[in-house]
Amino acid sequence: MRRIFVYIISLFLCLAVSSTDAQKKKQIIVPPDSTRLFNGFTVQLDVASLASSALTNSSTYSTEGALQIDLKHRIFPTLELGVAGANKTTADNINYKTNGMFERIGVDFNLRKRKKDAKPTNNLFIAGLRLGMSNFNYNVTNVVIPENYWGAGDPINYMNQSSTKIWYEIVAGVQVEVFKNFYMGWTIRDKNLISSDVTGKVAPWFIPGFGLNNGTSWGFNYTLGYHFWPQKKNAKNNKVFIDQKKINKQIINK
């Protein structure tokens, strides 16, 4: 089921990327103003985590959204907020249950360099960093003490355990404007825990926003976003101004 989901997502992505050129021809692209500091902001929703939770029989779920600010169309400070949880029962009937919020703060950089003669575009090839944090409670129940020669005992329940985890993520991905102000994109993330488990404490199995508590983890986000750009209306005037400049130059040359 997980594989089917991955193939569906990848097919969707391929179609999105390959159809970008076709869309470019149809849509009117308003070029981003790289001289202006604030170029609006994008509100994003991660559909990969949503679809994964719905389609697979996974014992974990996650929902998250993001706010991305466009500074000079090069630097993108990003705030990500989400809710995640797990309800996992092992083959030995040990159950792990958690629900918690997480937040990530970081910055993305647009690595795409625009050639002088290239058409203006809002598509991004991004790389960035995140600092993630989650404070959550969890229960580990029905932990059976192994039966030995002397017999078996009652299972142990570890209730209301709490933990705060901090991690960093290295992010890379693409973001494409598919319709006017409507963006689709994906990122892959290399996640690394900074805070380690306290010796003697019941360690969490799943960390909201991070994944399984293995020290390192990989993440995949597929986002849908809408760009709010209050100054965009004035961009047309800017374009006219640039054209006027060209005309002036031509007159001088003549």
Add this chain to the structure above:
Amino acid sequence: MKKSIFIVLIFSILLNVSCNTDETCTQSKYVKLTAGFYHPHYNDTTKVLTVTSLQIDSLTVQGIKYDTLTHKYHLIDSLLFNNDKSKLSSIDLPLNNFATQSMFRFTLNSVVDTVTIYHTYFNNYLSLECGCLVTHSIDTVITTHHYIDSVQIKIRDVNTTKVENLRIYNHDKPIK
């Protein structure tokens, strides 16, 4: 640009597929007390005590459990060692995970002794896959003295590390 997008995409898919969780426990959960048999010999002329490893010709070990309902001790049906004639010089014994006392009935070369080990037990949560591990710390050991002369605690902590926790010394001549 397009090529690099596809390369990263394929890598991400491969990673996503390959990152399946492994639910098998790979950690060792084998916790047993190890006891070695020794024979002390004191030379009167040289006045030197020598201790040599002792091989038991015939060994039977059985647990004795305290019944909280009847308030009586009774032998556990199954035997840990049943007339073992493989000339053992050390044995592994399981300690009780739910009590602070483990009692064993030793039959060493047809001579019976009872060894009582008082210990503290600790429940250590390992992980969701592995569950719990119980380790022990030996407090005291009491024994009868028919074949066994004395018991020495070498290492108190009983955990997954295999070390000699106890040394059981015999008499030169067993008292029957």
